[in-house]
Amino acid sequence: MGLKAVFFDLDDTLYSSFQEGDQYAYEKLAMYAEAHLGVPGEQFARAFRDNRRRLARQQPGMPPTHDRVLFAQGALESLGLNAVKYARAVHRVYWNAVFDKMQVRPGVHQLLDELKMRGIKTAVCTDMLADIQMEKLAYLDLLDRVSYLVSSEEAGMDKPGAPIFWLALQKCGCLPQEAVMVGDNFRHDIQGALDQGIAGVWLNWTHLPKPEEARPYTEVFTFEQAAQYIHALL
Known part of the structure; x- marks a missing residue:
């Protein structure tokens, strides 16, 4: 055949490369957090990364482990911030940075x-x-x-x-x-x-x-x- x-x-x-964009995205997330959320940039980037890992552990091999809105939601909530208000904006900051490197x-x-x-x-x-x-x-x-x-x-x-x-x-x-x-x-x-x-x-x-x-x-x-x-x- x-x-x-x-x-x-x-x-x-x-x-x-996705890895290059992903790394750049964390830099942009840190800048956004300091400018708009009033928290240290590295702290927010670390919280975003930690929640990314948490989802991967909780739902291995499942599609939600790729959802940056969920990463942002968990990061914001862990820092006592309003996830309903900011999660989608954080999601957009992340992906805009990735697109810049594609x-x-x-x-x-x-x-x-x-x-x-x-x-x-x-x-x-x-x-x-x-x-x-x-x-x-x-x-x-x-x-x-x-x-x-x-x-x-x-x-x-x-x-x-x-x-x-x-x-x-x-x-x-x-x-x-x-x-x-x-x-x-x-x-x-x-x-x-x-x-x-x-x-x-x-x-x-x-x-x-x-x-x-x-x-x-x-x-x-x-x-x-x-x-x-x-x-x-x-």
Whole structure:
């Protein structure tokens, strides 16, 4: 069977780099806290980070662990501040900072345009909330280039859980052997896809050591290399 669909992770796969944006966001949160909340910036940033970790412990692998409104709510409440009044503003400060550092990877637009021209479906499979990921796709000029978004919020659990991959297959109308998954997180993207019979292309842009994995997959170090591999499948 030929290739009918390509699935992509979003953060650190179609753009770079989320970590840089996340670090910058904490700087902006500290500045906002001092200017608008009357608390030391580092104290607020630490409270935000602590509540992020608390949610991850309480609901491991679940979509709420990505909700910056919840991080902000917990941080504000822990400092005796009005979370109802400020949580959404803090959420916006965080994401504005992340967006400031986002840059679409070279070759992304060209590959997606070619896949669309050839009738190959594409789906962004991402561990995050749908609304903010759609906003990222708009910022990166990908709205008309992607067929579907499948978020862990929609699927009900994060990768490497099966539902997000099942949904992508269903939306694209293809079988596992007719799809390929491209992502930077080996456990979530590649092993998660392999578990469902979907081929994996690991974008190892940070040059991590190869994990132990007996099943075959493809390792690349740039998005252009991933694009070349997919082009050869067309």
